[in-house]
Amino acid sequence: MQIQINTGSGIHGGEGLSERAETEIASVLARFSNQLTRVEAHLTDQNGEKGGPEDKQCVLEARPAGQHPVAVTHRAATVEEAYRGAAESMAHLLDSKFGRLHHAKGGESIRHMAAPE
Template sequence: MQIQINTDSNIHGGEDLIRQAEERISSILERFEPHLTRIEAHLSDQNGDKGGPEDKQCVLEARPTGQQPVAVTNRADTVEAAYTGAADNMAKLLDSRFGRLHQAKGGESIRHLPVE
């Protein structure tokens, strides 16, 4: 799974920020690796130098194999909180999406459990 981090001109941190973001996003989404080809994170500072509450934003886009891309957005006070929150939101979305794909109507029910 390839992870690409993009930042706007107001986000500073360089290679350290990119490495930390890649590692954090990867650790949260690693269980979906067989289903994803790429993840893109777009980090931005909505207010620039002015600051303000929840002005850091992360738009996280995942590309599931053979499906349309999905995206989530998270705003927070820090860049780290923004990409961590976005990765958590993406995990919930992917849990829902892949859970539905693997659940078939008429699957196993409680009646099929072994009797002790």
């Protein structure tokens, strides 16, 4: 799984921020690493110099192998909270997405249950 971090003009932190974000996102999404080809994080400051509550935003896009990309958005007071929240939201989305692919609704059918003895 390749992780790419993109920052907007209002986000400062340089290489250190990118490394921390990449490490956190990789940690939260580790269980999906075999199913994802790439994850892109777009970090932006919505209000620029004005500031304000929850003005940092992270849009996280994941590309599952052989499927359409999925994306989530999370806003927070700090950049770290934004990418952490987006990674957790993505993990929930992927749990739901991959869970539906591999599990039948309602569990086993009566046809596959063992006969009583």
